Amino acid sequence: MKFTLKIWRQENAKAKGHFETYKIDGISPDTSFLEMMDILNEQLVNEKINPVAFDKGCKDHSGPVSFDHDCREGICGACSLYINGRAHGPESGVTTCQLYMRKFKDGSTITIEPWRSNGFPIIKDLVVDRRAYDKILQAGGFISVNTGGVPDANSIPIKKENAEKSMDAAACIGCGACAATCKNGSAMLFVAARVSSLALLPQGKVEGARRAKAMVDTMDALGFGSCTNTRACEMECPKGISVEHIARLNREFLSAKLSE
Amino acid sequence: MTELISKVPEGPLAEKWTDHKAHIRVVSPANKKKMEIIVIGTGLAGASAAATLGELGYNVKIFCISDSPRRAHSIAAQGGINAAKNYQNDNDSVYRLFYDTIKGGDYRSREANVYRLAEVSNNIIDQCVAQGVPFARDYGGLLDNRSFGGAQVSRTFYARGQTGQQLLLGAYAALNRQVAKGTVKSYPRHEMLDLVLINGEAKGIIARDLTTGEIQRFGAHAVVVASGGYGNTYFLSTNAMNSNGSVAMQCYRKGAFFANPCFAQIHPTCIPVHGDQQSKLTLMSESLRNDGRIWVPKKLEDVAAIRKGTKKPSDIAEEDRDYYLERRYPAFGNLVPRDVASRAAKERCDAGYGVNEQGLAVFLDFKTCMEQKGRKYIEEKYGNLFQMYEEINDVDPYKEPMMIFPAIHYTMGGLWVDYNLQTTIPGLYAIGEANFSDHGGNRLGASALMQGLADGYFILPYTIGDYLASKFKEPKTDTNAPEFEAAEKAIKERINKLLSIKGKRTVDSIHKELGHIMWEYVGMARNEEGLKKAIGLIKDLKKEFWSNVYVAGDNEHFNQELEKALRVADFLEIGELMAYDALNRRESCGGHFREEMQTEEGETKRDDENYMYVAAWEYKGDKEPELHKEPLEFKYCKVASRNYKD
Numbered sequence: 025m026k027f028t029l030k031i032w033r034q035e036n037a038k039a040k041g042h043f044e045t046y047k048i049d050g051i052s053p054d055t056s057f058l059e060m061m062d063i064l065n066e067q068l069v070n071e072k073i074n075p076v077a078f079d080k081g082c083k084d085h086s087g088p089v090s091f092d093h094d095c096r097e098g099i100c101g102a103c104s105l106y107i108n109g110r111a112h113g114p115e116s117g118v119t120t121c122q123l124y125m126r127k128f129k130d131g132s133t134i135t136i137e138p139w140r141s142n143g144f145p146i147i148k149d150l151v152v153d154r155r156a157y158d159k160i161l162q163a164g165g166f167i168s169v170n171t172g173g174v175p176d177a178n179s180i181p182i183k184k185e186n187a188e189k190s191m192d193a194a195a196c197i198g199c200g201a202c203a204a205t206c207k208n209g210s211a212m213l214f215v216a217a218r219v220s221s222l223a224l225l226p227q228g229k230v231e232g233a234r235r236a237k238a239m240v241d242t243m244d245a246l247g248f249g250s251c252t253n254t255r256a257c258e259m260e261c262p263k264g265i266s267v268e269h270i271a272r273l274n275r276e277f278l279s280a281k282l283s284e
Numbered sequence: 285m286t287e288l289i290s291k292v293p294e295g296p297l298a299e300k301w302t303d304h305k306a307h308i309r310v311v312s313p314a315n316k317k318k319m320e321i322i323v324i325g326t327g328l329a330g331a332s333a334a335a336t337l338g339e340l341g342y343n344v345k346i347f348c349i350s351d352s353p354r355r356a357h358s359i360a361a362q363g364g365i366n367a368a369k370n371y372q373n374d375n376d377s378v379y380r381l382f383y384d385t386i387k388g389g390d391y392r393s394r395e396a397n398v399y400r401l402a403e404v405s406n407n408i409i410d411q412c413v414a415q416g417v418p419f420a421r422d423y424g425g426l427l428d429n430r431s432f433g434g435a436q437v438s439r440t441f442y443a444r445g446q447t448g449q450q451l452l453l454g455a456y457a458a459l460n461r462q463v464a465k466g467t468v469k470s471y472p473r474h475e476m477l478d479l480v481l482i483n484g485e486a487k488g489i490i491a492r493d494l495t496t497g498e499i500q501r502f503g504a505h506a507v508v509v510a511s512g513g514y515g516n517t518y519f520l521s522t523n524a525m526n527s528n529g530s531v532a533m534q535c536y537r538k539g540a541f542f543a544n545p546c547f548a549q550i551h552p553t554c555i556p557v558h559g560d561q562q563s564k565l566t567l568m569s570e571s572l573r574n575d576g577r578i579w580v581p582k583k584l585e586d587v588a589a590i591r592k593g594t595k596k597p598s599d600i601a602e603e604d605r606d607y608y609l610e611r612r613y614p615a616f617g618n619l620v621p622r623d624v625a626s627r628a629a630k631e632r633c634d635a636g637y638g639v640n641e642q643g644l645a646v647f648l649d650f651k652t653c654m655e656q657k658g659r660k661y662i663e664e665k666y667g668n669l670f671q672m673y674e675e676i677n678d679v680d681p682y683k684e685p686m687m688i689f690p691a692i693h694y695t696m697g698g699l700w701v702d703y704n705l706q707t708t709i710p711g712l713y714a715i716g717e718a719n720f721s722d723h724g725g726n727r728l729g730a731s732a733l734m735q736g737l738a739d740g741y742f743i744l745p746y747t748i749g750d751y752l753a754s755k756f757k758e759p760k761t762d763t764n765a766p767e768f769e770a771a772e773k774a775i776k777e778r779i780n781k782l783l784s785i786k787g788k789r790t791v792d793s794i795h796k797e798l799g800h801i802m803w804e805y806v807g808m809a810r811n812e813e814g815l816k817k818a819i820g821l822i823k824d825l826k827k828e829f830w831s832n833v834y835v836a837g838d839n840e841h842f843n844q845e846l847e848k849a850l851r852v853a854d855f856l857e858i859g860e861l862m863a864y865d866a867l868n869r870r871e872s873c874g875g876h877f878r879e880e881m882q883t884e885e886g887e888t889k890r891d892d893e894n895y896m897y898v899a900a901w902e903y904k905g906d907k908e909p910e911l912h913k914e915p916l917e918f919k920y921c922k923v924a925s926r927n928y929k930d
Contacts, residue, residue: 036841054678055561062563062792069790069845073834087836090844092351094524096564098672099449100355122675147495148842155472158352162464166457167416171336171741172407174414178371181425191418191443194450198354221418228416 025051025125028133029064031089037145037153043135044086053126057113058093058103060125065089091150096121098262101197104204105150106137111201111260119199119262139204142247143211156246157198157214164238165218167228186224193221195263202257202265208249212270213257215239220269223276233283236276288541288900288914291702292396297920298378301400304703305746309753316341319752320504320760322489324476324531326353328448328733329716330510331455332740338462340745342752345502346459347471347491349526349847354456357512357524358736361448362569362669363432364440365412365733367405372429376437378402385731386921388434388621389696389724390874390890392544392898395920396703397721404742405734409441411741415454419443431574432729434621434928440730445569445668451733455740474500475847476531477775479507479538479712480768486712487761490771494847497840499775501768503761505752506711508744509535510736513695513717515548517855517862518807519799521692522554522567528851529858532699532718536861540707541900541912543700543720545858546866549727549875550808551693552578552625555676555686556645565691566676568648569669570729573618575653575662576686578625579605580637580646590639597639597647597685608632612885616928623726623875623888624928626690630808631886633689640687649685690808694732696723696875697865700900700914704747705739708900711755713748715739720898725874779839782849787832791849794829798822798852798859806863811879815867822860829856861901864909871895892923 026049034041048064055063065088072087094102103120107113113123128134136150144152196217203211219236222228228235244250251270258267293304311319319342323334326348334346348356368381381402386393409427413419419441420428429438443450462468473494480488480501488503514529515521536542553573555566581587582604589595608628610617620628629646638644650662659682662670673681699707699714701721706713716736723731762768805818829852837843872881872888873895881889898914 052559052561054558056563056676059561059563063561066790066792069834069836072836073788073790088845090842094350094355094526095357095360096525097360097566099360099446100350100357100524101352101359102350102355117671118675122672124675124678126678151842153495154351158354158460158463158470158472161457162460166461167414168461169411169414169458170339171332171411171458171745174410177369177409177413177419178426180413182421183425184421184423187418187421190416191420191446191450194418194443194453195446197449198352222416225416225418227414 025053025130027051027128027131030133030135032137033086033089033149034146036148041146051125053124055125056096056121057107057123057125058096058121061089061091089150090148093121098122099197101199104139104152104199104201106140106204108135111205112262117262117264119197139200141200141204141209143203143209144200154200156248157200157211159246160211160215160239160242161218163242164235167222168231180226182225190221190224193217193224193265193269196265197263199262201260201262203248205256205260206249207254207256208252210251211243211248212251212273213261213265213267215243216269216273217265219276220272223272232276233280236273237280240277288700288912289702290394290914291704292394293703297395297399300396301403308746308750310749311752311756313341315756317343319343319756320345321506321508321748322347322502322504323508323510324489325356325510325512325718326456326459327356327358327510327512327716328452328455328736329740331356331452331459332737333508333510333715333744334468335455335458335462336741336745338465338467341467344462344468345471345504346468347474347476349473349475349494351472353459353470353472354452356452357527358452358733359449360524361733362445362567363571364430364442364447364730365408365451366432366439366728366730367409367441367734368402368439369406369409371427372438374437376439380437381405381439383921384435385722385728386724387926388728389726390888390926391724391892391896391918391923392873392916393722393724394916395918400743401722401735401738404738407742408734408737412451412454415457417443417450417454430571431619433570433573433619433625434728442571445571445666448733451737455737476534477850478534478771480771481538481709482761482765482767485710488763488768490768490775495842497843499772501763501772503763505755505758505761506713506748508713508715508748509699509718510715510740511718513698514855514858515692515695517798517859518692518802519795520557520562520565522551522565525564528854530851530854533854533857535699535707535709535712536903538709539903540709540712541700541902542697542861543898543900544697544865545862545901546806546869546876547696547725547874548692548862549622549694549696550626550690551622552629552690553648553688554691554693555673556640556689557642566672567693568673568686568688570622572648572666572669575657575665576618576648576650577607577652578609578618578646578648579607580632580639582606584636587637587639591641598651598683613928615930620928621726621728626808627877629690645687645689647685648688650681651685654682694727696720696725696727700898704750705744706747706751711751713744715744725876779846779850782833782835782846782853783838785831785833785835787834789828789832789834791833791835791845791852794825794833795852795855798825798856801825802859806859806866809877809879810866812867815863818863819860819867822856822863826856829853861909865899865901868899868911869895890925
């Protein structure tokens, strides 16, 4: 298969970015999207090694394209990318690393951009800084227990339904697609997933309200927008996290406000 | 010469840890506040250790190469975590978990360490539940279990097919809590590039800020390495793309011994290689072997028809299928340990029964389970794995069996540590996959998560106190010391050298070539001739790398090519060390299969008389590494050849 790639190139957070066009050929339909990016980068390095032999119709010699990736199994949350205008590409329920080239039309043009969000400044090309998500969790995304001195694991039975719902929310991989997709740049789904997952368990209930308030306040302080229930986050979440968790977050948040 | 002293406490096995804890020194709260500890890596071991050390009051700095601690590759562990809770009342116990682990490791691990691991396994489950890990539960609200390879009891706790993710999020949450309190400082996108020793003790590191390229110095009273394994030496493995063995190599070059490097685990249930554009291999959880049955056709004509596509696997009649694991190992069936299952797949494929185009795949079939338990049961238990398989292969595994093949997955070898998890360098500790101590020649499924958290939550925080108790009077490490100066200079020279070669080969092309050499000669079956050849080939490739590699970009910016190049330089050295170790160990045990040493049925043949030891290698510069031996004693387990047949 062959493709024309329009990729966002940007030297660093302060520099001005631009789209660069590349041609790529000989891609197997069973190749993953990120493997296709590897092949492009191999091509761009070879182009630097021998500029004469590699005339792919591109005047850009800034070298390989930087992008975040790691596990390539859809679980670590490192990969991101806006592909043809959608977070993690055209498929639903998968991350960019789980996207295969057979899902694209041979000969088509693919546009690749980084996450676009106030909360995620660009580091280089397609790589963004997502430390804001760590900071939100540091504000309260935990249960305050120290190592040791905890009761036996079976001492508090938990309804299977609640454990399952908690797990649904805990499936969040912290990739940032929700905030990048939201027209307000809100990280509400991310915050809700953690708050809700813990609020559904007896262990997490104890500090539920305090947690919700601390995390939402931190999200606001870090420059993320507020939620206006457009549900775009839910549509683009590669793990299918439901906005139902935002409702639970709002409940927790309200109870925190009421008890203030 | 450094002597190998394991520091295993005296006394009966079951009392060693309790007794040891009672006698090691502790640091007072006031003094803990004055002490600094560096932790490298934020996987289960690193995150849990840093969080616990922070809770205790130490000042911790934790480093990871990803943009967030939560990306560490522990997150990808699917199946579960073992513990000897005996919640299923199937007569499990600490001793049975200990015994299964020793036997599964083919009698090449240290008894006292493994017993301690089994002992603290139960605390881990309690801890994780208290942190809010949503483990699977029964309708009664209590925890559910499943079975894993190498065990005849049901002791594996799980959270769907995402157990590693949930445990890591638990440890990461504990870490975040300490970051907020200020006891832990987190350094994401920072890569350790060297260990700094002062008077022979670990006192700090040199790290590169991956965003700016700045080379930085960090001092401490002790350094804890939790940087994972070196499976990516093979290029294609189930490890994450950025997983690497460089930190272990830096410590090795500074004098820490490297133990059993040749013990690499080849996982039987991975998605087969599809072509030369592939970047990594994907694991299908071992838990699938609870309900899936592994087979190849009995008749070669059926194999040919399947390869051509004229027959579908589901067309093959029951009597024409060879469920070879059930045939060869009736007592454990599809749940034999990983090394055994991998070799059995290789045996069938070598005999010509491989079912994909390349002849390098076998079937993992859920037909029987679908008939007996129904689709809903499978969806609930393995839904995400089935979905993942379909995404990758474009085949619906509810209708046709999965195709699987063994792939490199985990490395049992690692930095040599004593009972306190201290390496041969005072003040340098290694935990989790980065050390060697608990899994011997083969790790059992669901034991990696157990070991990472055991080391990080419950073992290291105690044992490191014993060392630090003698150091609390020492002032903070001065990073202007000449040792830091020299280490920083050496690193900058190494980077400049790499950038200035400007040769004709890309970094990846050399890594791929190394991977081919490793898989061919240091892979599932090894022999003397092949290993010698591998050493020669790797030496040549190393020369090629240092004279003809092209590293794009510069040091002063975010540069993923430079990151890769620094790691590949180390993979080349690890590969060579693995080959030396495999050549030395002229026996077959666990994942290490020497073709010269096998039984008539093709099973591994150990040589307990000559090789019942840990092979710990000392770095000798350009010369061959020097072998040191730690003899292994088995007082509480009867050493026998592993039998999974009856």
